[in-house]
Amino acid sequence: MDIPSIDGDPFVDPVHPVPPRRSVEGSTLIVGRTASLTLATDSLIVLDEGFAQTRRWSCCESKTTQAIPFYTILWAELSGFEILIKYARPTAKNVVRVSTINYPVEKPEHPHTVAWVDTLLDRAYGEAQRRKRIKILINPFGGKGKAQKWYLRDIEPIFAAAKCEVDVQKTQYRGHSIEIAENLDVDAFDVIAACSGDGLPHEVFNGLGKKRDARRALKKLAVVQLPCGSGNAMSWNLNGTDSPSMAALCVVKGIRTPLDLISITQGDRRTLSFLSQAVGIVAETDLGTEHLRWLGSARFTYGILVRLLRKTIYPCDVALKVEVASKPEVREHYGRALNDRSLPEQHRDSGDPPDADNHRREPGLPPLRYGTVQNDLPQGWISFPYDKLGNFYSGNMAFMAPDANFFPATLPNDGCMDLATVDGDISRTAAIRSFLAVENGKFFDMPHVKYCKISGYRIVPKNQKDGYISIDGERMPFEPFQAEVHRGLGTVLSKTGHVYEAPGVVPKGIVSA
DSSP: OOOOOSTTOTTSOTTSOOOOOOOSSSOEEEETTTEEEEEOSSEEEEEETTHHHHOOOTTOSSSSEEEEEGGGEEEEEEETTEEEEEEEEEEETTEEEEEEEEEEOOGGGHHHHHHHHHHHHHHHHTTSOSSOEEEEEEOTTHHHHTHHHHIIIIIHHHHHHTTOEEEEEEOOSTTHHHHHHHTOOGGGOSEEEEEESSHHHHHHHHHHHTSTTHHHHHHHSEEEEEEOSSOOHHHHHHHSOOOHHHHHHHHHTOEEEEEEEEEEEETTEEEEESSEEEEEHHHHHHHTTGGGGGGTTHHHHHHHHHHHHHTOOOOEEEEEEEEEOSHHHHHHHHHHHHTOOSOGGGGSOTTSOSSHHHHHHSOSSOOOTTOOTTSOOOTTOEEEEETTEEEEEEESSSEEETTEEOOTTOOTTSSOEEEEEEETTSOHHHHHHHHHTTTTTOTTTOTTOEEEEEEEEEEEEOSOSSOOEEETTEEEOSSOEEEEEEEEEEEEEESSSSSOSSOOOOOTTOOOO
């Protein structure tokens, strides 16, 4: 019979076997002779006397201690007689790389180690799904042709370390993602990830919307962006970054979140929008300065200033279905949502079927509550001529660019679009101040900015032969169109499950949760 001992301690009675070493609270795992792993409040604490000699990490809290946030832990397992822990280690301000720690574990400790690893993974993933099955679409032209390189260098290693199952496909032409999404086996994946700018997510949503079981597909498959394009607004809103490696970590740890989608009808066409719609100065600046892409983000600033100085107007007739009319009411609405801890699935349209079987029986997209732009104006809408429109901007997300939080009160699934309008005949100084205020977070409070929440609208351009209408950054025909919200029709992955990664308009007395 083998008699256990503790490192040859002479004070241990060899006649009475001692149990394997455990911490008093059970949150500490003793590994090797000089190391321990402890589950703290929000981090894994690695205590290793060997650090003093090897200094394997530069960010140690002391010569012998390293704290690894649970959020960065990708996977852990007992492999043979070793415990392996893989995590995303920061190597620069906005870059993480996979790193591994491993320690020997004695055989008597295996049952305790397996239970300890399960607890670690519970802490590391929380509400997030482990080992996601991800369909990855790479736009080979994204990021000036570097999307494939960024995927292999920054993204793939993180997914592999987290034991995600991936299927990679390159898009070959404009609209290819629509076809891929439309024909995708919904049950084979949990996530569709677009390595691109905002154009591919727009295509993916519309491809899923073409499926016979569109509602089920849009609920089942979370659409995410791995930022590899020139416009990465989706990632800024859901992940708070445009770093490919940081976004990959966010996808691994992302919480399924219902997302409002907007139906746009023009003529007999129906398109889904997830980001924004614009008529006026923003649309013209975005779409009318393609020839100035060599200016980078400065082309947007240049385009805005040129049109503001010209005091350009875009006359049209407007109709709105207003849900929250004033800025103080919008603040209160946003503040209540911050502290709403109901389950994400409760934020989908109450008209959705309650289970998967019903989803399969109901084909296509939800019916349009307000009809199309070709129908009579719905009851309860307000209509008015807007002959001196400067900018009509409707947002479903907050950030339109890294420093452009146009819609600080937007929420992923409140059943509303946020509408910001600015008259085109205000003074040049006031107009310039209003748009410059976007960068410092004061756009919402500018007196010339009208801001409300709506569930539908109609725009009929007039006195113009041609112009620009932008839907998620894509140019649409310059003709009348109508929009309406479908609450929680789509699904994305986010950090919190209920708000965007953008500074909001929190009213006094409400603390952000």
